[in-house]
Amino acid sequence: xxxxxxxxxxFAGGIVDFLxxxxxxxxxxxxxxxxxxxxxxxxxxxxxxxxxxxxxxLFTELTNLTVFSSGLKRGAIVGLFxxxxxxxxxxxxxxxxxxxxxxxxxxxxxxxxxxVGGVVAAVNGAxxxx
Numbered sequence: 001x002x003x004x005x006x007x008x009x010x011f012a013g014g015i016v017d018f019l020x021x022x023x024x025x026x027x028x029x030x031x032x033x034x035x036x037x038x039x040x041x042x043x044x045x046x047x048x049x050x051x052x053x054x055x056x057x058l059f060t061e062l063t064n065l066t067v068f069s070s071g072l073k074r075g076a077i078v079g080l081f082x083x084x085x086x087x088x089x090x091x092x093x094x095x096x097x098x099x100x101x102x103x104x105x106x107x108x109x110x111x112x113x114x115x116v117g118g119v120v121a122a123v124n125g126a127x128x129x130x
Contacts, residue, residue, distance in 0.1 A: 014052025075117015
């Protein structure tokens, strides 16, 4: 296990996820996702770090991606499935489902997942060079 690559790429991916989430959910699409109350930023940060480390594990340990463009493609797929899992479970308890919000959230997750995957792969590649 390349522990250094895993940790640094995971941390970079988590930070990118947090910043992109803040941009997309906090500003660009804030009308679709208005906060019902002040969100717990610590939990949001920890969730973003968890995604960064998931991508890092997948891309540094299982597939050894070292090129940004490869990370973009695979990150989009991971983002898609994470978004679908999250949205299906979150909306399972709702009486009314906002399908437009569901779809927008999945698209946002694909974009964020793609960029996070690219960053994780690029950091892994930079650290893998002799």
